Amino acid sequence: MIDWQRVINLREEIGEEDFDEVVPLFIEEVTEITDRLSTAVDLNTLEEDLHCLKGSALNLGFSLFADLCGAGESLAARGEAASVDVPAILNSFETSKRAFLAGLQDGIAA
DSSP states (O other): OOOHHHHHHHHHHHOHHHHHHHHHHHHHHHHHHHHHHHHOOOTTTHHHHHHHHHHHHHHHTOHHHHHHHHHHHHHHHTTOGGGOOHHHHHHHHHHHHHHHHHHHHTTTTO
8 A cells, every 4th residue: 555665765865854844745735636536526637637646646655546546547548537436546545644644653664
């Protein structure tokens, strides 16, 4: 679910202080998109939304969430946006976020 090696590498690449700033920004940015998707899915922008979510997820090690966003993005790109399982993607983010924050708190990526 979480690519902890990616998290460790990111922390080393940008430093502890910047990492501590990036995490809340990532969560805030992704939450804005997922909140919008949870209330109303715009099939015309779904591909773009999922692409953005996938990129953010990959950067911070949310591997399962990134995979689901990538699969949904591919469907939307093929004109099959209506078949994207948006609730599963949203659920994956919430589950991944909880696991990520718990792992940080437990020092997994320290």
